[in-house]
Amino acid sequence: MPLTSLRFLALCIGLAVAIPVALLILWRRAPRSSRWAIPLFLVGVLFAQGAAVSAVAAKVNRDYGFYPAWSSLWGAQVASPVVQTGSRLGLNGLGARLPVLPLSYGPASDTGRYEQTTLKGAKSGISQTVMVWLPPQYHDRRYSQTRFPVVMVLGGADVGIQTVIERISFAKQASQEIRSGRVAPFVAVFPEINVALPVETECTDYPGGPQAFTWLNLDVRNWATSHLRVASDGRRWSVMGWSTGGYCAALLHLREPTRFGAAASVEGYFNPAPDTFTGNLRQLLKTYPDLYHESSAPWLVEHRPPARVHLLVMSSNTDPQSYPQARQFLQRERNVPGVRPYLVNGLGHSLDAYQTVVAPILNWLAAVADL
Numbered sequence: 001m002p003l004t005s006l007r008f009l010a011l012c013i014g015l016a017v018a019i020p021v022a023l024l025i026l027w028r029r030a031p032r033s034s035r036w037a038i039p040l041f042l043v044g045v046l047f048a049q050g051a052a053v054s055a056v057a058a059k060v061n062r063d064y065g066f067y068p069a070w071s072s073l074w075g076a077q078v079a080s081p082v083v084q085t086g087s088r089l090g091l092n093g094l095g096a097r098l099p100v101l102p103l104s105y106g107p108a109s110d111t112g113r114y115e116q117t118t119l120k121g122a123k124s125g126i127s128q129t130v131m132v133w134l135p136p137q138y139h140d141r142r143y144s145q146t147r148f149p150v151v152m153v154l155g156g157a158d159v160g161i162q163t164v165i166e167r168i169s170f171a172k173q174a175s176q177e178i179r180s181g182r183v184a185p186f187v188a189v190f191p192e193i194n195v196a197l198p199v200e201t202e203c204t205d206y207p208g209g210p211q212a213f214t215w216l217n218l219d220v221r222n223w224a225t226s227h228l229r230v231a232s233d234g235r236r237w238s239v240m241g242w243s244t245g246g247y248c249a250a251l252l253h254l255r256e257p258t259r260f261g262a263a264a265s266v267e268g269y270f271n272p273a274p275d276t277f278t279g280n281l282r283q284l285l286k287t288y289p290d291l292y293h294e295s296s297a298p299w300l301v302e303h304r305p306p307a308r309v310h311l312l313v314m315s316s317n318t319d320p321q322s323y324p325q326a327r328q329f330l331q332r333e334r335n336v337p338g339v340r341p342y343l344v345n346g347l348g349h350s351l352d353a354y355q356t357v358v359a360p361i362l363n364w365l366a367a368v369a370d371l
Helices: 006-029 037-064 161-168 172-180 212-227 242-254 281-287 287-294 297-303 323-332 350-369
Strands: 084-085 095-096 115-118 127-134 150-154 189-193 237-242 262-266 311-316 341-344
Touching: 115 212, 127 161, 127 172, 127 212, 150 212, 150 242, 161 172, 161 189, 161 350, 172 350, 189 212, 189 281, 212 242, 237 242, 237 350, 242 262, 242 297, 242 311, 262 350, 281 287, 287 297, 311 323, 311 350, 323 341, 341 350
Parallel strands: 150 189, 150 237, 237 262, 262 311, 311 341
Antiparallel strands: 084 095, 084 341, 115 127, 127 189
């Protein structure tokens, strides 16, 4: 029985209801003279509580797709997913299989190294962590005059960037792609997008509040071009992000195409999603129509399209958070050159999904951007 199926959810709910009812009936009718009566009743209560928790967990997992299958719940390695790419969703698709990467780690000299800084944004006023991954070639004398292309890598809401780095094995995967010759040496910049917690800013410049878009677009980028040996040409800058970071990646490319030449949205969404965690964003979007327009990927594509769009839309059929929006966006923009679908079966909505697609996305960026 699939973990996200309606039958499994119904079973959990049924058990959550049936066990307490059965306990109540047994408690009223069964003899209580036995010394085992109360211990057995307490065990039954524990089972009832477990069933209730399981029902809630099954509902949450079905809604958000954290664990798409039993194998992912137990942490087992799943079969290589089938990838569907093409200029149109469901048309001109190419079937391929992604390799499952072995869980091995090379020495630091082979996988580059990370550096960390706390950046105080000159434009946004935001002070946050920025991590940088430098490839092995960065300190190689043969590359001493090279200005490297850059990939900005974004995490999700409430997921710290250090957690993202650890979970997606970025250094290992990036260095493998560079050694293979499929990707040129590049620098990766990992800025924190959770800049005003507990408010989730959606990478938006709040009028009179946090300037989260400016932080990424100006402060982080300007710092990188000033302090690192990297290119400043936007054609050599690209951005990828997961979940909320995927939404941010799409906006950075569509709003600032001369600064970010390509973007990959990994299990992201395409319109602002104000909720109880985004402060007064809902009211601001109503008050300032331009703010809503600049926060909507479909509006930007249709009313202010870049001269060249390079936007990869990745989602999974077991990800209820991003899959409906991804299909809708791809269908709506199916005639826009450069909007590309990348659909992978059975990944759910998790950092494990992000890890699975890092290498293929780097290969795509190498093909469409100057990476």
